[in-house]
Amino acid sequence: MSDAFMHxxxxxxxxxxxxxxxxxxxxxxxxxxxxxxxxxxxxAGAAAGGHFSVTIVAAAFAGKPRVARHRMVYDALADAMQRGIHALAITAYTPEEFALLSR
Structure with a gap:
């Protein structure tokens, strides 16, 4: 992502x-x-970028604790976190965990 993200x-x-x-x-x-x-x-931080919430269901999270899952998301968005995302709330599930919630 480039600076275009901010605009x-x-x-x-x-x-x-x-x-x-x-x-x-x-x-x-x-x-x-x-x-x-x-x-x-x-x-105070509102001018620095957007505030987003992400709920994501991915098999890549299997066997990973919450901190590792969040790190995976932050790593994927690293440049956007520097150029337009001020805050990111993450909810990350495996497909199996998400299926249990849907019951």
């Missing part, structure tokens, strides 16, 4: 995040990206 629309930012995560963690069973920036308007 992208909300939909474009979400698409860029999704593309990067899909490439790094394929196969992805499910992914949902929410722009939470409006909830942080006026807060």
């Amino acid at each position: 992208a629309t909300t939909a474009e930012r979400a698409a860029l995040i999704e593309a990067r995560l899909t490439a790094a963690l394929a196969p992805i069973a499910s992914i949902r990206i929410t722009d939470d920036s409006a909830q942080h308007a006026g807060h």
Whole structure:
């Protein structure tokens, strides 16, 4: 991702995040990206970039603790974290974990 990320629309930012995560963690069973920036308007870090929530379901998370899963997501988005994502809330599941939640 380039500096263009900072000037992208909300939909474009979400698409860029999704593309990067899909490439790094394929196969992805499910992914949902929410722009939470409006909830942080006026807060000190709001001007530094967007606030996003990501819920992602990927087999790549199997056998990994939460911290390792988050690190995998952060690694996939490393340049965006420097150029336009101020905060990222991550919920990461394996397909099996997600299936149990759906019951």
